[in-house]
Amino acid sequence: MARVRATCNQCGDTELSIDDVSVRICREDHDGVYLFTCPECGLSHEKDASRRTLDLLVASGAEVVFWSVPMESLIDTGLGPLTHDHLLDFHEKLQDDALLESALGELVDD
Numbered sequence: 583m584a585r586v587r588a589t590c591n592q593c594g595d596t597e598l599s600i601d602d603v604s605v606r607i608c609r610e611d612h613d614g615v616y617l618f619t620c621p622e623c624g625l626s627h628e629k630d631a632s633r634r635t636l637d638l639l640v641a642s643g644a645e646v647v648f649w650s651v652p653m654e655s656l657i658d659t660g661l662g663p664l665t666h667d668h669l670l671d672f673h674e675k676l677q678d679d680a681l682l683e684s685a686l687g688e689l690v691d692d
């Protein structure tokens with residue numbers, strides 16, 4: 583069983599079993615954090631880490647949980663309700679191959 587070293591804000595460096603570490607990764611931007619509970623004092627920690635560190639933790643057997651930004655927070659509520667004018671604009675934009683190709687390219691590049 584892999585052992586990892588983590589730093590507790592209260593106790594300093596501590597050693598944990600990989601079973602005591604979990605990784606949370608955002609589906610949208612793929613950033614993540616790792617979580618552990620200090621075996622000395624019982625404090626729970628959530629720490630930012632590089633993707634390389636998170637990959638190493640996962641490869642060592644840490645549990646992985648994926649999460650998504652709630653859809654409500656991605657919607658621009660300032661736009662108001664969808665109208666026929668919005669649909670007509672959208673329909674016209676779909677007829678423009680260059681515009682569509684450009685928009686799809688942005689998605690692919692992302």
Ligand SMILES: [Zn+2]
Pocket residue numbers: 590591592593594620621622623624625
């Ligand atoms: Zn501690």
